[in-house]
Amino acid sequence: MRLLVVEDDRDAADYLRKALREAGHVVDLAADGEEGLAFAREGGYDVLVVDRMLPRRDGLSLIAELRARGDQTPALILSALGQVDDRVTGLRAGGDDYLPKPYSFSELLARVEVLARRGAPQAADTVYRVADLELDRLAHRCTRAGQEIPLQPREFRLLEYLMRHAGQVVTRTMLLENVWDYHFDPQTNVIDVHVSRLRSKIDKGFDPPLLQTVRGAGYIIRDVAR
Amino acid sequence: MTSLGRLIRTTAFKLIAAYLLVFAVFAGSVIAYLGWHTQRLVTRQAIEAIDADARYMQAQFERGGISRLVQVVNRRARAPDAGLLLVTSFSGDPLAGNVLNLPLPVLSEPGWSEISYVRSEEAQAPPSRALVNVIYLPGEFRLLIGRDIVEREELRKIIIGPAVWGLVLLVVLGFAGGLFVTRRVLKRIDQMTAVSESIMAGDLSGRLAVAGTGDEFDRLALSLNAMLERIETLMAGLKEVSDNIAHDLKTPLTRLRNRAEDALRTAQADEDWRAAMERTIDESDGLIRTFDALLMIARAEAGQASAAMVQLDVAETVAGVAELYEPLADEVGLDLELHVEGPLPVRGVRELLAQAFSNLIDNAIKYSAPDAPGTRRRVRLAAEKVEGRARVTIADEGAGIPEAERPRVVERFVRLEASRTRPGSGLGLSLVAAVVHLHGGTLKLEDNEPGLRIVVELPLDAEGADEPPASSL
Numbered sequence: 154m155r156l157l158v159v160e161d162d163r164d165a166a167d168y169l170r171k172a173l174r175e176a177g178h179v180v181d182l183a184a185d186g187e188e189g190l191a192f193a194r195e196g197g198y199d200v201l202v203v204d205r206m207l208p209r210r211d212g213l214s215l216i217a218e219l220r221a222r223g224d225q226t227p228a229l230i231l232s233a234l235g236q237v238d239d240r241v242t243g244l245r246a247g248g249d250d251y252l253p254k255p256y257s258f259s260e261l262l263a264r265v266e267v268l269a270r271r272g273a274p275q276a277a278d279t280v281y282r283v284a285d286l287e288l289d290r291l292a293h294r295c296t297r298a299g300q301e302i303p304l305q306p307r308e309f310r311l312l313e314y315l316m317r318h319a320g321q322v323v324t325r326t327m328l329l330e331n332v333w334d335y336h337f338d339p340q341t342n343v344i345d346v347h348v349s350r351l352r353s354k355i356d357k358g359f360d361p362p363l364l365q366t367v368r369g370a371g372y373i374i375r376d377v378a379r
Numbered sequence: 380m381t382s383l384g385r386l387i388r389t390t391a392f393k394l395i396a397a398y399l400l401v402f403a404v405f406a407g408s409v410i411a412y413l414g415w416h417t418q419r420l421v422t423r424q425a426i427e428a429i430d431a432d433a434r435y436m437q438a439q440f441e442r443g444g445i446s447r448l449v450q451v452v453n454r455r456a457r458a459p460d461a462g463l464l465l466v467t468s469f470s471g472d473p474l475a476g477n478v479l480n481l482p483l484p485v486l487s488e489p490g491w492s493e494i495s496y497v498r499s500e501e502a503q504a505p506p507s508r509a510l511v512n513v514i515y516l517p518g519e520f521r522l523l524i525g526r527d528i529v530e531r532e533e534l535r536k537i538i539i540g541p542a543v544w545g546l547v548l549l550v551v552l553g554f555a556g557g558l559f560v561t562r563r564v565l566k567r568i569d570q571m572t573a574v575s576e577s578i579m580a581g582d583l584s585g586r587l588a589v590a591g592t593g594d595e596f597d598r599l600a601l602s603l604n605a606m607l608e609r610i611e612t613l614m615a616g617l618k619e620v621s622d623n624i625a626h627d628l629k630t631p632l633t634r635l636r637n638r639a640e641d642a643l644r645t646a647q648a649d650e651d652w653r654a655a656m657e658r659t660i661d662e663s664d665g666l667i668r669t670f671d672a673l674l675m676i677a678r679a680e681a682g683q684a685s686a687a688m689v690q691l692d693v694a695e696t697v698a699g700v701a702e703l704y705e706p707l708a709d710e711v712g713l714d715l716e717l718h719v720e721g722p723l724p725v726r727g728v729r730e731l732l733a734q735a736f737s738n739l740i741d742n743a744i745k746y747s748a749p750d751a752p753g754t755r756r757r758v759r760l761a762a763e764k765v766e767g768r769a770r771v772t773i774a775d776e777g778a779g780i781p782e783a784e785r786p787r788v789v790e791r792f793v794r795l796e797a798s799r800t801r802p803g804s805g806l807g808l809s810l811v812a813a814v815v816h817l818h819g820g821t822l823k824l825e826d827n828e829p830g831l832r833i834v835v836e837l838p839l840d841a842e843g844a845d846e847p848p849a850s851s852l
Binding site: 236238241253255257307333335336337338339341343346347350 | 660663664667668671674675678687699702703704707709710730733734737741744745
């Protein structure tokens with residue numbers, strides 16, 4: 154994927170470029186808002202990673218300008234301002250996701266990859282499939298190997314989110330934000346318990362296990378056989 | 380700036396001056412109108428009297444010719460309080476009458492005019508003013524009939540003189556009064572300014588003097604004092620926060636640094652390095668969490684989030700958080716019992732309230748989970764309408780908090796000895812308190828016998844009940 158990172162802190166930018174390249178992406182760096190806008194307008198990026206506070210033109214105005222020109226390239230806003238209202242203004246300016254600083258790289262990577270594939274055909278399907286696991290979003294039914302698995306409404310939404318991003322790592326924070334719509338940090342890892350309950354329903358007694366834990370990052374649902 | 384200059388520049392003085400000007404113009408117009416009317420009245424009376432005399436004299440002339448007219452005029456002219464009378468021949472020679480020193484042109488034309496004259500019997504007196512009518516009689520005789528209008532002049536003097544003096548007095552007294560009032564106002568304002576300046580210089584304990592008269596200055600002083608009280612509390616909070624930051628952020632930072640140094644000194648194998656790095660990341664995550672919590676508390680206490688408040692259903696918020704924690708509670712041996720009776724409409728920030736309730740449930744899970752495996756305890760979570768308020772109760776069956784300690788645990792970073800060994804920043808309850816305070820509610824810690832019962836009460840939002848509840852944010 155081609156990524157544009159607009160970040161004025163040299164160290165942070167270099168680190169992001171290095172780590173994103175290791176993850177297999179092509180990365181361009183811009184050091185201020187105007188440069189970032191000029192790069193972004195040339196187009197061809199899959200995702201923009203934009204720091205909120207930038208010299209010459211701040212990140213929100215950069216994104217707003219792009220949106221005003223009809224450019225819908227997904228944008229992830231990085232910001233030291235992490236409170237609820239900051240996040241709301243960030244998303245209102247046209248950002249697609251908001252990640253408060255300091256962030257862990259695995260969190261950033263997971264979000265960038267999800268953003269890049271946001272428009273993938275899978276998202277619009279009414280039935281999600283991973284190996285022999287099927288989730289019918291219209292009928293609200295989940296089956297594995299043809300066998301019906303009863304799910305609580307929240308478990309259904311959790312599985313739905315995981316399967317929409319099948320093959321991609323999703324972090325605990327992403328689950329909390331997208332499945333529960335909470336943006337705070339619960340002090341205990343409540344999400345893990347929900348995921349392990351879900352796992353016991355969809356993986357127990359079936360082979361291979363589909364819902365896996367990615368150490369230090371989050372969860373992924375995928376067909377290991379493929 | 381001179382003190383007079385300062386007086387003149389005050390709002391009170393400007394108001395008084397403007398008021399005086401308007402009042403003077405108004406009073407002047409009333410007096411002028413009255414004067415004009417009185418004058419007109421006097422003039423009309425004179426005209427009527429002259430007309431009556433004229434009719435009489437003309438009748439006498441018609442009846443007895445000039446000789447009878449002269450006779451009548453001579454008799455009349457001598458009567459006291461008589462009007463002006465004069466009969467002349469064509470050439471202007473007086474035949475009878477009581478007027479001397481007439482300006483000549485008066486008789487050359489018939490009609491009305493105002494003249495100054497001297498009466499023949501008081502030849503030495505100064506000339507007086509009169510309204511006269513000149514009538515031409517057959518045989519080229521001329522008859523002048525007039526009335527003294529000195530009364531009118533007197534009246535004018537009576538009205539204008541006092542009016543002018545009155546106005547002058549009014550303006551002088553008005554300005555003097557204005558200066559007096561303004562000086563008093565200025566004195567109190569100066570006192571207030573002086574106190575404000577000392578407060579600005581850093582002495583937050585200063586308060587404005589309240590005279591006790593209940594006037595607008597007292598009210599202003601009272602509300603400013605209330606504001607200062609709030610500022611002082613906020614500043615004290617800020618100082619407390621910075622003290623706490625110094626202590627509770629530097630401690631983990633020191634730990635972080637020590638571990639890194641230790642790793643540098645002793646690590647041999649790759650695994651040692653890896654373990655040290657992971658510990659460092661964990662430690663810094665803990666720091667970030669503490670820092671975020673502090674920022675959030677500070678924001679909630681500053682009341683900034685109140686702009687983002689919408690109507691929401693607290694019952695729904697509580698149920699949502701309970702749903703999030705239920706599996707975790709179940710796993711550690713707690714039955715999370717939920718009793719919600721909604722809807723409970725409250726104006727608030729869903730995210731903040733959810734975080735506050737999640738902190739409370741999190742605490743209940745941390746501190747009341749049964750120690751012995753196989754045993755189970757209950758955590759009761761209720762949201763209901765009680766006495767017109769939304770009451771959220773979280774009751775556990777754990778060790779509880781001794782009554783004496785309860786007020787302290789809400790403070791920042793306070794962790795009771797019993798909890799020191801468990802993870803946590805000591806900010807959970809402070810955040811709850813700040814969020815509850817932001818929403819205008821109360822937070823109470825009670826004995827659940829056994830265990831701790833936390834009661835949060837929030838004011839219900841009666842208005843705008845038809846607004847759609849906020850579903851996200």
